[in-house]
Amino acid sequence: MQSDRTPALRIADRVRDAVDAGRPVLALESTILTHGLPSPRNLEVGLATEALVREAGAEPATIGVVGGTAIVGLDGAEIERLCTAEHVVKASTRDLPVARSAELDAGTTVAATAWLAHRAGIRVFSTGGLGGVHRGASDTFDESTDLPALATTPVVVVSAGVKSILDVAATLERLETLGITVLGYRTDRFPGFYVADSGFPVPSRVESAAEAAAVARARDELGLASAVLVANPVAESDQLDPDVHTRVLAEALAAADAAGVTGHDTTPFLLDYVQRATGGRSLEANLAVYRGNARLGAEIARELAG
Structure with a gap:
């Protein structure tokens, strides 16, 4: 059942602050981590890519779904959860309502990541x-x-x-x-x-x-x-x-x-x-x-x- 305690969409404070201030933000998808790479390589790549983006002068915003909440700007613990949990689904835009209602963990595809990034005011998104x-x-x-x-x-x-x-x-x-x-x-x-x-x-x-x-x-x-x-x-x-x-x-x-x-x-x-x-x-x-x-x-x- 859907929890009343969690929002459907959460934008990390650091991402929201950067967008509001007009600073550069780069969205990153999570399916490459959840479904494209083996563990523990996926976690290493996820964290290293965020570090690379920061070194390049932008705020990274890795996007995924944790416990039914779509998150724009996963923190380190949330990235680790998606990289190590046993039951993580792959969510395109059509799957987001199902992931929300069933409180699932999900990696977001290009379609879902782009849509969520746009909702958060992010203008650029990198994928494979x-x-x-x-x-x-x-x-x-x-x-x-x-x-x-x-x-x-x-x-x-x-x-x-x-x-x-x-x-x-x-x-x-x-x-x-x-x-x-x-x-x-x-x-x-x-x-x-x-x-x-x-x-x-x-x-x-x-x-x-x-x-x-x-x-x-x-x-x-x-x-x-x-x-x-x-x-x-x-x-x-x-x-x-x-x-x-x-x-x-x-x-x-x-x-x-x-x-x-x-x-x-x-x-x-x-x-x-x-x-x-x-x-x-x-x-x-x-x-x-x-x-x-x-x-x-x-x-x-x-x-x-x-």
Whole structure:
């Protein structure tokens, strides 16, 4: 049952104070900690990323759900709880009411994190890879809630493109249809999460955090309600070898098909397969992606605050 003693949404005092004072704040998601990394690595990464953001001159606001309360700006104990508790669910926007009513612990997806960040007045959000259109979606209609959520949430999202296990071409088409501005950060190519180049171009390019912030300001001046997606590729020195990536991804897709894996089980199955098949190298690329996006997000937040 829902408790009357806890609010549905809580914004940490340090986050509220920074937003009210116009200081730079960067939102961070929690599903990478609850569902993307093994313990205790997830806690180490969560705390280290917050420290990185502070060093880059912004206030970190990791977002998640604890005991049914959506929290913008988890403290260290709350991050540890989400990283170590046995029963932590994955919550997109549609799942927030269920998590609230059942007083669940939950990691928030890109869609839920972006929405909660916007409610708290936070303008920039960094993640790893964006969700998108799944392969075979013409038959299954399987598309991440991340895309329509960003069509109606005016934040800046920094990501390394979309996860390469998805249908990248179809995802780019949907981003265009939904009116989401896509910027390549110092690249003309749309990144593919584990690799710097997914094989597809980006419609526009920026060379600096200041240029990305200028696009966001122009969006606001025009009264548009959609996100600005800054596609920040992983450094080539940190990416998964493209040939290995292509081979392992094909094997993973074939294994999922043979096992009859479909729907929401597909992404975790494929990511786990890739991680095991690459001996953990994909995990290290994932972490390099996340660190790079956190640094760039903090820079853009500083530019918008300045």
